[in-house]
Amino acid sequence: MSAHSIFSPSASHRILNCPPSLMLCSGAADQPSPYAAEGTCAHELCAYLVEKALGRDVKDPTEDLDYYSAEMQSCAEGYASFVMEEYEKARETCPDARVFIEQRVDISRWVPGCGGTADCIILSDGVLEIIDYKNGTGIPVSATSEEYGGNTQLMCYCLGALEMFDGIYDIDSVKMVIYQPRRDNISTYAMSKEDLLAWADGVLAPTARLALEGKGEFRAGDHCRFCRVKATCRKRAEYNLEAAKYDFKMPAELEDYEVDSILMMADRLTSWANDVKEYALAEALKGKEYEHFKIVEGRSNRKYTSEEDVAKTVEAAGYDPWERKIRGVTAMTSMLGKKKFEELLGGLTYKPRGKPALVPRTDKRPEMKNTAEEDFKE
Ligand code: SF4
Incomplete structure (x- = not known):
């Protein structure tokens, strides 16, 4: 297998x-x-809308997009507007600024055979900007990382872009942007070209070499x-089981600081246990036997064999089988698109207070004050 197919910036x-x-x-x-x-469909739509906004001759891919929805359209339009705003800003200082969409980049100078596709590169004198569209609704993706400063996927794209364009443009710094509309997340990080190259030579290249040789520490x-x-990694199992070995101390009840440390590991242990359960179920369905576990049928609810026949029968008996309900906020947004939804219904929505949840202090939401319990009761 070539290095190209296994080391990816993502x-x-x-x-x-x-x-x-x-x-x-x-x-x-x-x-x-x-x-x-x-995500692939969303990226295609995003690329099309930006190219169109730039006045380029491109084919509308919409009818071929299997997952197309009004929400996807609205997110992609937001992305295209964002890219155009960034492009306009770049043109203020560099009239020759250029935008590259879905641009293949190559970083084999540091990682043999490695390349990737950058969603958007804006080139201008001074700054090279990479904008990456994320379609996920899960965890907000950050343009930064604790260990290396920037998000390493975007740092790799910046390196590839530098390889292609440094020299044509006079670049001294790179800007990385994550655009994740379904989490209302725009995250940005900038670093100097010098720091990026130092990271590439001092961290990326030697670690990639180790990795491609199958070496290094788990x-x-x-x-x-x-x-x-x-699900099956021994190192991860050891790591989690070590965390689970809680050293219970006297007195019989846990102190607050001990509860605090158990909470710290609870999410990680749950997520690991779920991965192992999911893996084991998939294996068991393929025929693997586990000594203490077997497959059973899960609970299920009665269903109609034919909704049409049910409606006819209930109507014939003199009852109305139908219920008419207003679409929920998500379904309505998906039908109208975010912009239209806000235009029509922005003033007709409210956000009830959420149920109190205990989360790590690193969570970005503001803390509920001491009166949280009373507030919630109200
Ligand atoms: S699951 Fe195992 S192999 Fe995979 S990243 Fe974690 S420690 Fe490394």
């Missing part, structure tokens, strides 16, 4: 944290997901979430 954060995961994952099958397919952490072997 997996770079995991590989830099756990180099041997690269070769381990290369032998494990990737699970196709409807979210990934939806290291478990949050990055395991995107690893193909996360």
Whole structure:
């Protein structure tokens, strides 16, 4: 297998944290997901709308997009407007600024055979900007990372773009932007070209070399979430089981600080246990036998064999089988699109207070004050 097919910028954060995961994952099958397919459609639409806004001759892909929806259209329009605003800003200082969409970039100077596709590159004298569209509704993706400053996927794209364009444009810094509309998340990070190249030479290249040789230290952490072997990885199991070995102390009841440490590991342990359960179910369905577990049918509710026949029968008996309900906010937004929804219904919606939840202090939401319990009762 060529290096090209296994080291991808999108997996770079995991590989830099756990180099041997690269070769381990290369032998494990990737699970196709409807979210990934939806993301591909959204990217196609985004690319089309930006190219169109730039006045380029492009074919409208909408009718071929399997997951097309009004929400996708509205998110892609938002992205296209954002790109155009960034482009206009760049043109204020550099009239020759240029936009490249879905641009292949190559970083084999640091990682043999490695390349990727940058959603959008805006080039101007001084700054190289990469804008990455994320379609996910899960965790907000950050343009920064604790260990390396920037998001490593975007840092890789910046390196590839520098390889192509540095020299044509006089670049001294790079700007990375994550645009994730379904989480209302726009995250930005800038760094100097010098720092980026120092990271590429001092961290990316040597770690990638180790990874491609199947060497380096296994290291478990949050990055395991995107690893193909996360359910069966021994290092991750050891890491989680070690965390679970709680050293209970006297007196009989836990102190507050002990409860605090258990909470710290609870989410991680739950997520790991769910990965293992999901994996084991898939294996059991393929025929694997586990000593203490078996497959049973889950609970199910009665269903109609034919809604049409049910309606006819109930009507014939003199009753109305139908109920008419207003669409919920999500379904209505999806029908109208975000913009129209706000225009028509912005003043007719409100946000009830959410149920109190205990979350890590690193969570970005503001803290509910001491009166949280009373507030909630009210
Ligand atoms: S699950 Fe985590 S520790 Fe195990 S190989 Fe994957 S990234 Fe490394």
